[in-house]
Amino acid sequence: MTPDQELKIVFTGPMGAGKTTAIRAISDVPPVSTEVDNSDRTACDKESTTVALDYGQLLLEDGTAVRLYGTPGQERFGFMWEILCSGAMGVVLLIGGSSSTALADLSSYAQTFQRLNPDQPLVIGVGRATCADGRQLDAYAAALASRGIVAPVFDVDVRRREDVLLLIETLLCILEAQVPEAEHAAR
């Protein structure tokens, strides 16, 4: 790794999906957030929202830093998504399961990030809904399949660290499956 390269995981999704919360759940440092009062309570009823990005990091024992970026949720900041996702290990897309636009959000974001880098691992977490059987996710998987995207879609509660870790573990496994066998021999 050269000094100008960075290892990063990007958390993205619409406003209120839990990006800041997810980063806070696993970051070694208190996340740096650029939050301001939410002036768009129609789109999302939360007090504050991220306007630039969230930043956290994992500092590994060997000194390697894995940076965790949260994209701003508003689409008008969409130009930043490409910048943040460039060279990222993978993207964690968070969708609010109770949102009336959840399915449209999923399609829009997944398509955008697949277009930016079709080989970049994409893992999707849908905010846990009240229904116990999880069958509402069938529609999400079908929406992805109709666009030729095979990506994990999980029910999660990003307030729970173990749920965020499941998303990260899945992303690591997808990365691992793409690593040439020669690399594995070093394990």
Next chain:
Amino acid sequence: MVARRIALVKPASVIEEKITHALQLFDSILWAFQGTTRSTWTLVAPETAEVIVVHEGDPDERIGAWRASGKLIVEISVRDRASSAAALVYPFKASEVLALLERLDGPLNSQTDPQRENRSPDSGVPRQSQEPWSFVETLRTIGEVQNAEAWLIARDAKVPCLWLRADGAVYVAEQSTIEAIRRGTLNLASLNLQKAVPPERGPGPQPGSELSWFAGYHASAELAPWLKPTVRYRVNRWPNFGLIRPLPAHIRVAATLTSAPARVDEIAVRAHVSAEEATRTLNALAVANVVVAAGDEAAPARSSGLPAVGSRGGFATFLSNVRRHLGLRM
């Protein structure tokens, strides 16, 4: 509702395990669809049956005699190239069996059987066998029924241990039972499932996907009867691991089969799991209905567009470091 009598006849010498699976599947479908077909089908001995299900090619001399006496003979095949006489080819869908049963109503109605209308069906529900896939077959069957109004109760040595909604979407059990299901220490194949009233109180509902995942995973160390070791499979959608809460090896296998189609022996190598782990996880993925045979499809093109971490000991080492740092199981 008209009472019908049907018999399943296993060949005297079973040369293929699939034959047993096929008859068990038919049995499970009959049981799960009770009350949903036009007629009421009850399992009886061949001598009193109107319809007898046999394996194609069964040399049993009684079959000819049964046919001659006017009984309807349904042949099941377990071969890819079934004979034209076979009504069903294993693995068959519940909908195929239902359609067959409805078709049989026609010739049966035309038969003269004055005793039939006065005969009441047996009240007993067919018992589940100890065959390792019997519980899984039942789950697959009720998944097709989609009856969210009814509930089933599973008893372990006559003691109720779990309630299953009849569409398979949710189940209810004590935490200790849930843990036993996850660990594989509860022999699901030995459970006797019967229709029941919904549980009135107790623990909250658990996702049925968790039950079917671990039922499939723990059913057998051999490949499921409908999978083949020579076929490459790929994941066409991911299971909802947020509800299933899988083991790390399960995620690795799913990721491997998303990256490229693989045979079960290839899965073990690529996902760095044991042959048994690869087999069991492929079984679970199949029960979750998220793998398909790759056939002639090309593996999805993958580039190596991964961040460079060569100077730090390679990407695999880096991933291990991340896992260790986050406290993820290796």
